[in-house]
Structures are given as C-alpha cells and as structure tokens.
Amino acid sequence: MYPVLFKIPLFGGVAIHTYGVMVALGFLVGLLWVTKESKRLGQSPAKAMDLMFYVILSAIVGSRVLHVLVSERDRFFENPLMIFKVWEGGLVFYGGLIGSLIVSIWYVRKNKMPLFLTCDIFAPAIAIGHAIGRLGCFFAGCCYGRTVDHEAWYALVFPSGVNSFAPSGVFLYPTQLGESLGELIIFCILVLFRKYKKFDGQVIAMYLMFYAVLRYVVELFRGDLDRGFVIDPWLSTSQFISLVIFISGLSLYLARRKV
Secondary structure: OOOEEEEEOOOOOEEEEHHHHHHHHHHHHHHHHHHHHHHHOOOOHHHHHHHHHHHHHHHHHHHHHHHHHHHOHHHHHHOHHHHHOHHHOOOOHHHHHHHHHHHHHHHHHHOOOOHHHHHHHHHHHHHHHHHHHHHHHHHHOOOOEOEOOOHHHHHHOEEOOOOOOOOOOOEEOOHHHHHHHHHHHHHHHHHHHHHHOOOOOHHHHHHHHHHHHHHHHHHOOEOOOOOOEEEOOOEEHHHHHHHHHHHHHHHHHHHHHOO
8 A cells, every 4th residue: 555655845744645646647537538539529629628627526526525424424523624635535436426427417508518429428538537546545545345364365465554544464355456447448348339339328328337337346345334235234335326327327328229
C-alpha cells in the first residue's frame, strides 16, 4: 500500500495522496476520450467538455454522499465537514454513477444534445476512468478484499500494508486490482464494439450490464463490509444496486433495439 505519493515541504508538509492523484488522472483520461470521440462523431467537443465538468462534480458529490449515508453517518453527525475530505478516500462509485447520470440527462436535455449518442460517447470514458481510479483504492488500502485462508493462493494476492484502511499483516484478495482489470476489459470491449453498434444507447446499455456483473462478482470477495447488506449475509448493498443497474441496462437495450 502506498497511500501518500509524496509530500510538499510547505506549511509543515502537505501530503499528496495517491488516491486523489489516481482519481484525478482517471477523470483526465476520461475527458480526453470524450473530447476525441465527440469530434469523431461530429458532436460539439465544447459542449462535451462542459458536460464533463458537471459529470465530474456530480460524480464526486454523489459518490461521497452515498458513502457517508451508508458507511459514516455517525462520523458525519459528529463532524459534518468530514464530507469534504474526499482525498482521504470514501467514494462509492455507484453513488457517482447515479449522480452523474441524473445530471447528464438534465444537461443534455437543456442543451438539446442527442441523449443516447452522448451516453454512448461517455460510456468508455466511465470504464477507463474507473479502472484508473480503482488503482488509487489499491494504493490507499480501501475497498479491500477478504482474508485469504488458503496458502496456495498467497502467490496471487498481496499482503496488506501499514498506514492503510485495510487490516495489516494479513493476505487479502486484491479486489481493487480485479475490478480495475475488469473495467479495463470492459473499456476495450466497448471501444472495439462502438463502431458496429446498431442503435444509439447500445454502448451505454452494454456498459451498465457488464459493470453490474463485474461489481456483483467483486463483491463476493470484498472484505470491507461497512456498506452493509440488504439481505444479510447473502446480498450486499452494492450487489443489490448491481441488480438494479443490470435490469436498467437490459431494459434500455431492449427498448432502444425496437426504435
């Protein structure tokens, strides 16, 4: 684990957290993709960049709010300002996804942009940005996996480090790396497929279904159980949201296919 990338020797030492750097890098790469893809499809890069600003803002707010609501309500009531400390970790991707989708629909309708084509442009950006951001989770030690009990698996996992959110001195499933790899694979599939799509909305629908399956499986190996369960211990909160997201993606796919 490597939670602090480096320190700036000012004001007693300003820590630059690896988590924050990787999340910022993920947003930057996503922005570059959206700009390039908008140009390719004859859409306005300027409007896409403006929308990306709102997406970033709503994603941070949504992911932070969901994390606090599910995992840190007591801490929030004790110190409400803690909600702004996003550089310390504590962002729930599903909260960011839901928040950014709501804001995106509002912005697209307001600016008379093609809704489903715009969503298709953004879908691969979400995947690659999330893949990079999850590496920040690995370095910070958050979103960690459960303990590995069988020694035969030790070569495939990593011992948890000190100064991280994860318990130290034990071998844990690297769920962050698994999800990052899965998102990278989803990104590659969407990039290869986008030129052969049959209708607008197909790419975002595929992303929603692919990621829902990925996240559901990753949750089976997660060890941080702060987000709780809908049906304890069989269905975690994130798995429940995954089912909702998958059904939404499938419904969108079927509905748009008939248009």
